[in-house]
Amino acid sequence: MRVGELSKRSGVAVPTIKYYLREGLLPAGVLTSPNQAHYDDEHLRRLRLVRALIDVGGLSIASVREVLSAIDTRDDSLHNKLGAVQEAISQPGAVELDPQAVADVQAFFARHGQSECVDVTESNVTHMLAAALSSARSVGHDQIRDLLDPYLEGLKIIAQADLEYVVRHTSPDDVIEAMVVGTLIGDTVIKALRRLAHAQVSSEVIGGGAAQG
Amino acid sequence: MRVGELSKRSGVAVPTIKYYLREGLLPAGVLTSPNQAHYDDEHLRRLRLVRALIDVGGLSIASVREVLSAIDTRDDSLHNKLGAVQEAISQPGAVELDPQAVADVQAFFARHGQSECVDVTESNVTHMLAAALSSARSVGHDQIRDLLDPYLEGLKIIAQADLEYVVRHTSPDDVIEAMVVGTLIGDTVIKALRRLAHAQVSSEVIGGGAAQG
DNA sequence: GGATAGTAGAGAGTGTCGCTATCCATTCAG
DNA sequence: CTGAATGGATAGCGACACTCTCTACTATCC
Numbered sequence: 001m002r003v004g005e006l007s008k009r010s011g012v013a014v015p016t017i018k019y020y021l022r023e024g025l026l027p028a029g030v031l032t033s034p035n036q037a038h039y040d041d042e043h044l045r046r047l048r049l050v051r052a053l054i055d056v057g058g059l060s061i062a063s064v065r066e067v068l069s070a071i072d073t074r075d076d077s078l079h080n081k082l083g084a085v086q087e088a089i090s091q092p093g094a095v096e097l098d099p100q101a102v103a104d105v106q107a108f109f110a111r112h113g114q115s116e117c118v119d120v121t122e123s124n125v126t127h128m129l130a131a132a133l134s135s136a137r138s139v140g141h142d143q144i145r146d147l148l149d150p151y152l153e154g155l156k157i158i159a160q161a162d163l164e165y166v167v168r169h170t171s172p173d174d175v176i177e178a179m180v181v182g183t184l185i186g187d188t189v190i191k192a193l194r195r196l197a198h199a200q201v202s203s204e205v206i207g208g209g210a211a212q213g
Numbered sequence: 214m215r216v217g218e219l220s221k222r223s224g225v226a227v228p229t230i231k232y233y234l235r236e237g238l239l240p241a242g243v244l245t246s247p248n249q250a251h252y253d254d255e256h257l258r259r260l261r262l263v264r265a266l267i268d269v270g271g272l273s274i275a276s277v278r279e280v281l282s283a284i285d286t287r288d289d290s291l292h293n294k295l296g297a298v299q300e301a302i303s304q305p306g307a308v309e310l311d312p313q314a315v316a317d318v319q320a321f322f323a324r325h326g327q328s329e330c331v332d333v334t335e336s337n338v339t340h341m342l343a344a345a346l347s348s349a350r351s352v353g354h355d356q357i358r359d360l361l362d363p364y365l366e367g368l369k370i371i372a373q374a375d376l377e378y379v380v381r382h383t384s385p386d387d388v389i390e391a392m393v394v395g396t397l398i399g400d401t402v403i404k405a406l407r408r409l410a411h412a413q414v415s416s417e418v419i420g421g422g423a424a425q426g
Numbered sequence: 427g428g429a430t431a432g433t434a435g436a437g438a439g440t441g442t443c444g445c446t447a448t449c450c451a452t453t454c455a456g
Numbered sequence: 457c458t459g460a461a462t463g464g465a466t467a468g469c470g471a472c473a474c475t476c477t478c479t480a481c482t483a484t485c486c
Binding site for chain 2: 444447451452454
């Protein structure tokens with residue numbers, strides 16, 4: 001197909017597709033003449049992935065590029081790929097870390113047998129966690145650290161479901177892509193479900209009519 | 214205190230504080246002369262809240278304004294306030310909804326006794342959920358709907374912890390602010406913990422050394 | 427074969443967002 | 457008395473994600 005059809009089938013405007021091609025988010029089509037290129041279903045699939053990362057994941061163009069390059073790397077272990085992808089989809093957040101929050105994170109790791117993690121800033125993920133606790137402290141909610149353990153309890157169930165999903169529904173080639181999509185879309189789903197749960201709790205505890213919907 | 218001290222104590226630059234004053238995110242100080250105003254601890258607290266909403270919650274200035282106005286409304290029920298705040302902290306996402314995804318959401322509500330929710334677009338939260346499932350479908354992962362029930366299972370534990378936190382650690386006046394902070398910071402914490410859980414699962418299942426760093 | 431529409435590629439322009447810089451008259455601190 | 461800080465207002469900036477414009481083609485329908 002040519003760019004016009006790619007646009008129609010994906011719902012992405014032609015100039016935007018050209019922009020993504022320039023930015024390296026989409027591989028170039030096969031040139032059949034100096035001003036004609038041919039795109040296939042793989043391009044369509046990739047374009048939809050890019051839009052999902054941007055729309056649902058809220059990723060920047062630069063982060064999308066990182067994620068795609070991790071997905072496309074063929075000469076690396078699955079575990080390393082997952083690590084690279086996780087870094088790309090986890091923006092660190094511009095908060096300076098509170099030492100107490102860092103200590104809380106380290107204590108949490110120690111409680112759960114991950115004592116090797118001494119440097120919280122070494123990964124975007126642990127930095128994100130410490131930054132969140134730092135912010136909580138700055139607004140007077142340092143007791144939020146007490147939520148880490150019950151949260152972990154709930155997330156074990158969720159991560160287990162994630163694992164089963166990946167095992168059941170993806171071929172080995174697509175594991176990393178499924179992890180990215182599942183992680184980002186899962187984040188959004190979890191966000192929404194948690195809010196619905198809050199609304200339900202609020203209507204049960206406080207009263208006030210039907211819950212949220 | 215004057216603006217310089219407010220700046221020092223909050224870590225926010227003076228011009229930025231002036232900008233927030235103009236934008237209505239921060240109430241004006243008490244003028245003691247035509248060009249002197251006094252700010253108190255309440256201003257400091259509010260400023261830190263604004264920064265937390267922006268840095269950790271990733272909210273826009275406009276959303277912050279909505280949240281604050283919901284917090285400050287005194288003539289509304291707690292339940293309604295929570296609803297308003299939830300709308301403000303839940304951006305709808307620019308994805309067009311897939312009918313099948315909408316049906317999946319409705320089926321989910323029906324399964325859990327919330328059959329009144331017929332219009333998914335009526336709330337940002339349900340729209341967010343439907344948009345996430347739509348995106349999943351567009352990239353070939355429509356089986357993600359099977360995750361809704363296990364996710365809810367995990368989130369019941371998490372929401373229960375949230376409720377206990379609010380009951381234990383906040384005075385009735387601060388419930389809404391605690392809900393906002395707890396929801397947004399909790400989102401980030403949950404995101405991070407889920408990634409850590411994934412990394413751990415990945416190292417257990419696939420192998421590859423220490424989990425995530 | 428000629429009009430019309432579509433295309434590749436590339437640079438410049440657009441709109442939004444969240445600040446940041448500059449200015450002024452005034453006023454406070456040393 | 458003097459220099460730094462302040463309130464208030466307006467203009468500017470840099471990043472971001474497109475979007476527009478242009479040129480030189482090519483494909484296709486009549």
